[in-house]
Amino acid sequence: RCLRAGVLMAKSKFEYVRSFEADDTCLPHCWVVVRLDGRNFHRFAEKHNFAKPNDSRALHLMTKCAQTVMEELEDVAIAYGQSDEYSFVFKPKSNWFKRRASKFMTHVASQFASSYVFYWRDYFEDQPLLYPPGFDGRVVLYPSNQTLKDYLSWRQADCHINNLYNTVYWTLIQRSGLTPTQAQERLKGTLAADKNEILFSQFSINYNNEPLMYRKGTVLIWQKVDEVTTKEVKLPAEMEGRTMAVTRTSMKPVPLHCDIIGDAFWKEHPEILEGNS
Amino acid sequence: RCLRAGVLMAKSKFEYVRSFEADDTCLPHCWVVVRLDGRNFHRFAEKHNFAKPNDSRALHLMTKCAQTVMEELEDVAIAYGQSDEYSFVFKPKSNWFKRRASKFMTHVASQFASSYVFYWRDYFEDQPLLYPPGFDGRVVLYPSNQTLKDYLSWRQADCHINNLYNTVYWTLIQRSGLTPTQAQERLKGTLAADKNEILFSQFSINYNNEPLMYRKGTVLIWQKVDEVTTKEVKLPAEMEGRTMAVTRTSMKPVPLHCDIIGDAFWKEHPEILEGNS
Amino acid sequence: RCLRAGVLMAKSKFEYVRSFEADDTCLPHCWVVVRLDGRNFHRFAEKHNFAKPNDSRALHLMTKCAQTVMEELEDVAIAYGQSDEYSFVFKPKSNWFKRRASKFMTHVASQFASSYVFYWRDYFEDQPLLYPPGFDGRVVLYPSNQTLKDYLSWRQADCHINNLYNTVYWTLIQRSGLTPTQAQERLKGTLAADKNEILFSQFSINYNNEPLMYRKGTVLIWQKVDEVTTKEVKLPAEMEGRTMAVTRTSMKPVPLHCDIIGDAFWKEHPEILEGNS
Amino acid sequence: RCLRAGVLMAKSKFEYVRSFEADDTCLPHCWVVVRLDGRNFHRFAEKHNFAKPNDSRALHLMTKCAQTVMEELEDVAIAYGQSDEYSFVFKPKSNWFKRRASKFMTHVASQFASSYVFYWRDYFEDQPLLYPPGFDGRVVLYPSNQTLKDYLSWRQADCHINNLYNTVYWTLIQRSGLTPTQAQERLKGTLAADKNEILFSQFSINYNNEPLMYRKGTVLIWQKVDEVTTKEVKLPAEMEGRTMAVTRTSMKPVPLHCDIIGDAFWKEHPEILEGNS
Secondary structure, eight states: OHHHHHHHHHHHHHGGGGGGOOOOBOOTTSEEEEEEEETTHHHHHHHTTOOSSOOHHHHHHHHHHHHHHHHHSSOEEEEEEETTEEEEEEOTTOOGGGGBHHHHHHHHHHHHHHHHHHSHHHHOSSSOOOSOOOEEEEEEEEOSHHHHHHHHHHHHHHHHHHHHHHHHHHHHHHHHOOOHHHHHHHHTTOOHHHHHHIIIIIHOOOGGGSOHHHHHOEEEEEEEEEEEEEEEEOOTTOSSOEEEEEEEEEEEEEEEOOOOSSSHHHHHOGGGTTTOO | OHHHHHHHHHHHHHGGGGGGOOOOBOOTTSEEEEEEEETTHHHHHHHTTOOSSOOHHHHHHHHHHHHHHHHHSSOEEEEEEETTEEEEEEOTTOOGGGGBHHHHHHHHHHHHHHHHHHHHHHHOSSSOOOSOOOEEEEEEEEOSHHHHHHHHHHHHHHHHHHHHHHHHHHHHHHHHOOOHHHHHHHHTTOOHHHHHHIIIIIHOOOGGGSOHHHHHOEEEEEEEEEEEEEEEEOOTTOSSOEEEEEEEEEEEEEEEOOOOSSSHHHHHOGGGTTTOO | OHHHHHHHHHHHHHGGGGGGOOOOBOOTTSEEEEEEEETTHHHHHHHTTOOSSOOHHHHHHHHHHHHHHHHHSSOEEEEEEETTEEEEEEOTTOOGGGGBHHHHHHHHHHHHHHHHHHHHHHHOSSSOOOSOOOEEEEEEEEOSHHHHHHHHHHHHHHHHHHHHHHHHHHHHHHHHOOOHHHHHHHHTTOOHHHHHHHHHHHHOOOGGGSOHHHHHOEEEEEEEEEEEEEEEEOOTTOSSOEEEEEEEEEEEEEEEOOOOSSSHHHHHOGGGTTTOO | OHHHHHHHHHHHHHGGGGGGOOOOBOOTTSEEEEEEEETTHHHHHHHTTOOSSOOHHHHHHHHHHHHHHHHHSSOEEEEEEETTEEEEEEOTTOOGGGGBHHHHHHHHHHHHHHHHHHHHHHHOSSSOOOSOOOEEEEEEEEOSHHHHHHHHHHHHHHHHHHHHHHHHHHHHHHHHOOOHHHHHHHHTTOOHHHHHHIIIIIHOOOGGGSOHHHHHOEEEEEEEEEEEEEEEEOOTTOSSOEEEEEEEEEEEEEEEOOOOSSSHHHHHOGGGTTTOO
């Protein structure tokens, strides 16, 4: 029992180790971007039979996870995702967890990852999840609206370049029977215009008609949504209850598949950057 | 189509935003500790009917997740967990992802979180998981073996203090029918010795006989484990195959529930700190 | 001789220690402020018989050092000084020494300190310098023009508050014969209006007529200055040379003692913040 | 007067800018090294007619400045200098200015720089100082005695390599009349042994007999030094005072020019690393 009395003293004796924690507060008034990337998702996609070049189930699952992150965490103003990555943008004035970078990124990473497994079956009905996936994350600060917009434009331009490449690459393999090496060889040195030409002349595919979600990725912004729920109501004159439709309006993270490089999007949704210029 | 040709240029025009990423390399030759904590696990425990003061299913699930982290990630030398937290200790010489702090913590957080959902049903058979849980993480550096041991001792002393408190608190509620407020009041100002006395005199509980996992938490270290697998073998003379037991030895993260504050543990397992003093 | 051959190997064997240097790049597109403070200048002022509450020799020397810093270093857009402190503001687009914080602050600190000793005699003719003074410095980032202006306003408001206090404090001592403790006691709890009142009613001093340099501090901005130098010229027809006055225009850091809290200053000198909004 | 009342409010309105200061605490229990380098000292040496390859006045002045830094600042355990650089090693347990990196480096940089000008005339009697020099500095952490010793060995090996090169280079120029380009050409690709050979066979110089200060640089460590001062004493029986020699022992930073790569130095001075292994 004596031993036990010493534990508290022991604890305080060891507590000096807390002073080794470094402060990682994000600079105030900057946009805080957390970008997540799937770990080793090339292998993950193969093992789980993802459709190529795009698996819409996987993309919708990613977006569901991102919506969960936006709803469960605080102060996310906008999110953008494509392929196996998602970026979450926290407001410049956010003081969530005192703006500690480690809090931002681990909360995003863990919430996204647990949601991925939790919601898997809603999107991959016939494909069991074989193992729990990993994601890596990072925090980047952007000090102005312009640099933030340029960051998001960078990701969307990346989406376009990759998707155009992948669309031609997999069409050559799936419809012309090329091997991966042959397809790669065929595309070496081609410009965007050349890739469009291959799709159009060889496969009658107009790249512009490909689904917007594939070409533009997914933007999540907060919008008013009407939720219709049913509620049991008992009116005084009646013996039995009656169910009534009740409409409640609330803010929800809504997916869009539009261009965010040009000005139109930002003019249409001024509230995203509002008060931060 | 002209537009498209501009995308690559656009991308390179935006690429300057990469320069906003800060370098967060961990100081070489230091132990890198990533500690995870469950987010809002008080509520989570209630919603999922965790036994009080300890739910062994939950503790075993935490340890399963920690083992997955050790197996899927690189260079974890030892891990220690208790309650809803787990600490992972990366080797001082690790150069995994160039020692970037963000990589260490987001990989740990996401792998742990996805495993928590993935393995939930193996431990909580009758209790469905109601929502995907979150975890937060941080990175702390320890420059010497002594400071690392003191860190782990700090966490184990914390485990002891909390568990002793919780054990008396919940026994007072469950067996004496006190309300939470009354139990809290009863324990105010008591020392460890007093708490042991309450348990012993009022409930005939010798705290020393409580399960080690509750009192000491869980240490995970790498140990040689014999895996027996069956293999189908076809000998030339035989028409039918025969199954044979094949024993393979491999390193696995093995759970222990022992004291790590004293020297005995470190003398018994010198390989953990080896080459780093 | 053998030993020597080994030195190069020895050096490369030791060179791993370079990897312990951390990257301290300042976030791009942010204003980089380096603020210097005199170390232990209370004692320094006493030992060197500084006039109280303001020693104009000391203030002019500080400004001379700040001008040297602006001329010798790169990319300082504006500087502000008062009492024993000076702030240097580097441009958001500056890439001087790759924006390493340690380079910014040590160059400023060392250049300022060496200049302080070097130019001492030009300002303190009869007062020898007794020992070499020290300064401490820090780097702070401001992500927008507004936050930068607020930083400078903060320093100027600080100048005002301290100078008003010191003016009354030393007048009470010097002209009413109060002891330091009595003067302190007299000022306890007084507001700005009360202090003005003491000065006016007791000493017929209108604080507004005190020198601007004391009340506002010193702003250094780049301005075109005509430098007249003499040059020896030999015309073909003449036997002897003639000295001619030559006027050359160049940019110099020019001291102003004006309000920088209001908008007027920034409207009058839009080039300071230009291109950074 | 109304305006004035608002200043305090104004100040508190601006004070939020303090939150933009980042914490830069050095990891506890690590050696903190501040290394200074002369800024543009190639030009400085030429303008001030430094002897080549080594100017002993300049080296002694550097060491005088380093001694001043050790005496004026806290917790420097050892310093090492060569050419236009000096490294200062703060103790792992130092809590000077809460271990803030910016404080360590700016105090060192400014104290060194002001001392350089202050003591210039004591070393360069006939050579006036033409302009105030600058220095840059950085902070590097070393988590163990071994890494610290390797850091110092790295600097001393660097001293050796540079000094051997410079000795041959300048001897070729000064005694054989080679141009700088010819001397450079002659030394291209030579090993240490070759350079020794040139010195010995061509100029009868045994490099081992060159002054230790040039070959090894300067180590500053704290040692007990007897200071003899004279004191006026009045004995009761005497009418006149008598001056007496009084010996006082105190710790001073003492320069050594010895090898610090091998073990001998560290065995002879165990107190330097004591208590930090």
